[in-house]
Amino acid sequence: xxxxxxxxxxxxxxxxxxxxxxxxxxxxxxxYANPTNSGYTYVGANGDKFPLTPVMLNEWSRAMxxxxxxxxxxxxxxxxxxx
Numbered sequence: 001x002x003x004x005x006x007x008x009x010x011x012x013x014x015x016x017x018x019x020x021x022x023x024x025x026x027x028x029x030x031x032y033a034n035p036t037n038s039g040y041t042y043v044g045a046n047g048d049k050f051p052l053t054p055v056m057l058n059e060w061s062r063a064m065x066x067x068x069x070x071x072x073x074x075x076x077x078x079x080x081x082x083x
Contacts, residue, residue, distance in 0.1 A: 017065050024061035028052075 032040040032052055040052035052060075 020065045021061045024064045025057055028057050028061055032057075 029040065032042055034041055040057065042050045042052055044050065
């Protein structure tokens, strides 16, 4: 006789956060979709192009929701390391 064990996987995100992640992923896909193919490209302020993989889009959308990735406004200021 074979018995099956059901393993419940839990994570740090609730259902509300998962919906926000999915919504952000769709917004990123719309914003950075290539018009000529099915890929995604981020164009930086200086014109540099960076191809985006599906994994990158997933991580980016999770970072947009996660409280751990919120940056302090001074994080990128010129004198942030002068203390």
